[in-house]
Amino acid sequence: xxxxxGHFALMLALLVTLVQGVLPLLGAQRNQPQxxxxxxxxxxxxxxxxxxxxLVLTWSxxxxxxxxxxxxxHSNTQLPTLYRISAVWGGHEGSLLLWVLMLTGWAQAVAxxxxxxxEAMVARVLGVLGLVTFGLLxxxxxxxxxxxxxxxxxEEGRSLNPLLQDxxxxxxPPLLYMGYVGMSVAFAFAIAALLAGQLDAAWARWSRPWxxxxxxxxxxxxxxxSWWAYYELGxxxxxxxxxxxxxxxxxxxVATALIHSLAVTEKRGSFKNWTVLxxxxxxxxxxxxxxxxxxxxxxxxxAFATDPRRGIFILILLAIVVGSSLLLFAxxxxxxSLGGRFALLSRETLLLVxxxxxxxxxxxxxxxxxxxxxxxxLGMGKLSVGPPYFNAVFVPIMLPLLVLVAAGPIARWxxxxxxxxLRRLWPAALAAVLAGAGLPxxxxxxxxxxALALALAVWIAAAIVLQTVERFKTxxxxxxxxxxxxxxxxxxxxxxxxxxxxxxxxxxxxxMSPGETVTVGGHTFKFLGVHDVRGPNYVAARGSFELxxxxxxxxxxxxxxxxxxxxxxxxxxxxxxxxxxxxxYVSLGEPLEGEAWAVRVYFKPFVDWIWGGCLLMSLxxxxxxxxxxxRIRVKQSAAATAAAAGAxx
Amino acid sequence: MKPRHKRIALIGGxxxxxxxxxxxxxxxxxxxxxxxxxxxxxAEGKAPQGKTFRVGGMVKEGSxxxxxxxxxxxxxDTAKEVPxxxxxILPDLFMEGKGAVAQGRIGADGVFAASEVLAKHDENYMPPxxxxxxxxxxxxxxxxxx
Numbered sequence: 042x043x044x045x046x047g048h049f050a051l052m053l054a055l056l057v058t059l060v061q062g063v064l065p066l067l068g069a070q071r072n073q074p075q076x077x078x079x080x081x082x083x084x085x086x087x088x089x090x091x092x093x094x095x096l097v098l099t100w101s102x103x104x105x106x107x108x109x110x111x112x113x114x115h116s117n118t119q120l121p122t123l124y125r126i127s128a129v130w131g132g133h134e135g136s137l138l139l140w141v142l143m144l145t146g147w148a149q150a151v152a153x154x155x156x157x158x159x160e161a162m163v164a165r166v167l168g169v170l171g172l173v174t175f176g177l178l179x180x181x182x183x184x185x186x187x188x189x190x191x192x193x194x195x196e197e198g199r200s201l202n203p204l205l206q207d208x209x210x211x212x213x214p215p216l217l218y219m220g221y222v223g224m225s226v227a228f229a230f231a232i233a234a235l236l237a238g239q240l241d242a243a244w245a246r247w248s249r250p251w252x253x254x255x256x257x258x259x260x261x262x263x264x265x266x267s268w269w270a271y272y273e274l275g276x277x278x279x280x281x282x283x284x285x286x287x288x289x290x291x292x293x294x295v296a297t298a299l300i301h302s303l304a305v306t307e308k309r310g311s312f313k314n315w316t317v318l319x320x321x322x323x324x325x326x327x328x329x330x331x332x333x334x335x336x337x338x339x340x341x342x343x344a345f346a347t348d349p350r351r352g353i354f355i356l357i358l359l360a361i362v363v364g365s366s367l368l369l370f371a372x373x374x375x376x377x378s379l380g381g382r383f384a385l386l387s388r389e390t391l392l393l394v395x396x397x398x399x400x401x402x403x404x405x406x407x408x409x410x411x412x413x414x415x416x417x418x419l420g421m422g423k424l425s426v427g428p429p430y431f432n433a434v435f436v437p438i439m440l441p442l443l444v445l446v447a448a449g450p451i452a453r454w455x456x457x458x459x460x461x462x463l464r465r466l467w468p469a470a471l472a473a474v475l476a477g478a479g480l481p482x483x484x485x486x487x488x489x490x491x492a493l494a495l496a497l498a499v500w501i502a503a504a505i506v507l508q509t510v511e512r513f514k515t516x517x518x519x520x521x522x523x524x525x526x527x528x529x530x531x532x533x534x535x536x537x538x539x540x541x542x543x544x545x546x547x548x549x550x551x552x553m554s555p556g557e558t559v560t561v562g563g564h565t566f567k568f569l570g571v572h573d574v575r576g577p578n579y580v581a582a583r584g585s586f587e588l589x590x591x592x593x594x595x596x597x598x599x600x601x602x603x604x605x606x607x608x609x610x611x612x613x614x615x616x617x618x619x620x621x622x623x624x625x626y627v628s629l630g631e632p633l634e635g636e637a638w639a640v641r642v643y644f645k646p647f648v649d650w651i652w653g654g655c656l657l658m659s660l661x662x663x664x665x666x667x668x669x670x671x672r673i674r675v676k677q678s679a680a681a682t683a684a685a686a687g688a689x690x
Numbered sequence: 691m692k693p694r695h696k697r698i699a700l701i702g703g704x705x706x707x708x709x710x711x712x713x714x715x716x717x718x719x720x721x722x723x724x725x726x727x728x729x730x731x732x733a734e735g736k737a738p739q740g741k742t743f744r745v746g747g748m749v750k751e752g753s754x755x756x757x758x759x760x761x762x763x764x765x766x767d768t769a770k771e772v773p774x775x776x777x778x779i780l781p782d783l784f785m786e787g788k789g790a791v792a793q794g795r796i797g798a799d800g801v802f803a804a805s806e807v808l809a810k811h812d813e814n815y816m817p818p819x820x821x822x823x824x825x826x827x828x829x830x831x832x833x834x835x836x
Binding site: 384385390393394397398401404405408409412422423424425426427429430431433434437438550551552609610611612613628630631633639641 | 696699700703704707708710711714715717718719721722723724725726742744756758759777778779780782783785793819822
């Protein structure tokens, strides 16, 4: 009975979102205050209904209700409680329900934190979000309801894919979805502004904090996924240019362009059309990402068993979203004013270059990701595009961006001059050259690639130091200023991590018998042997490795090979000794003859800087979004609007 | 600078960036794609010589043989077979009788030297390429019987 209540709540939510999507939009266009006033209650109702339905599904998992097919397929009584709950989004149906829950959650947040916005604007934003929710709810109900019954019920469920029984899974999908779905808010603001014909600085200011917060979630979600792949999958890599990874990375690139372009629109009133296009693109790419992941059309190391019917539904949804928003854009864009003029050298131009580079990079990733699909659709054979393609294209496009990151915040709006910029940045340039020449020698062999990357990272970091010193002379910087600098610092740290680990990493697959040693990057592993350990729902072969450096013992590492009771699939648990300047990593392969094992050992210099950099970027984004001026100025502009309204009346 | 010149400079800069990006893309794409070939196509001599490609199908039961870190196995699409050698640690889900996709080159001895064997997330998942190879082989098998 309880699962049916959840199913019923979803159906009700579908009807409510139809109301939320249609009436407030019509009301705002036709000036019908009663219809406009429906937006908030409808949003709250949709959120509560979907939340209820999500809690019902969670309850079904918690209480091991195997008469629900989705629960029977993804959980069993042996599963620890934490994973029984995270199993709710361990499969297709549940993760889509999570998607929808977050979508309604974002809409509810907009409804709550937009008291100072004009009611018509709020109604339009919530209306657009309502329409998107309607589409996705229809998708859930028609193709992938998690509440389908399995009658008669089975005694025991099939269990969660062992790969997903990890703390990483508890957080990775929700964070990533928060980011994906958060793009819908930026999208809704853009569409609402187009509908109202009010593309102005106020619109940019409203949508900025939302976009930044969504971007933070996306950044954290991608970083966590990358870290999870690194330690859980036993591959030791942090990025594989896999279609599913690209699916999350493309919206990130466009969202990064969007938060920079929104800055120009807010401060200078320029780039309005471009900003709207980016908002549409970011959300469309989020939907495309969902399509790529959920349809299984691409061969991916991440692919799960999937159903092509679902892919077609998302594709249709994507076509409707892209088609209708571009039509609206085409109708409204010619009327939009150009905004503030700017000289060829100005902060506007630098941010424009930032945008062009990020969008071109996204285009290159998109092409590489979809190329196999295109060729297959044309009947020209099946092929795959390898990681070297992405590295060869992506890295050169990003290099100029890294050069400009240091100059952008220094250049003045409207009209900048090359002289003052160079005068202020020459110490950073000097530091960069010295770092490029010297630092790689400390790490080992000198390579041009790593020298360039370290020089660029030092260039960015030194420029930030210079700006901070200067800024303190003129008073206390704002939170958003700090946010920008910290995020850029994160980028520098990320570059260091990528360059160091890709140049100096060492990887060896070896055959080891107890007592044998292997050395990578100055660290020696001594294999002590393997013995069986019993876990809550698995038996593990646990290896012991004594880690020493220069003869000094550091610690003992225990990588595992787990065999879960309910699954034929073995699982590798790597053991990692993490450090600020290096990780050492050991994982067990297969048992060989006698007591020997195939063993994989890695030395990964500075690899944690990659995720540390992402954390810094997220922290910067949070600071920027928390800036007081978003709250104060909104008040002022509301007062100004009210005054203007009073004047006209 | 006049606005018109400015616009020309901006557009020119944009086009130049796009041109460079396009050149990068085409160049990189050309050298980094791996075609997918079925065991039947290899038997028919349709495999690209001296180039990296992918082969997929089922891992033949009883064909798995370990020689220290080097693993030998046979990939079959149920009609034809191709022997594969791979050095290193196989992904967890690699099993006899299950689907697999390997990337590498074919040697003069007819053994496919794999540089990578694709991992999967899910034991019920069949790589689409492996499925495709088996479907193709069975389709042609049926037409031959008729």
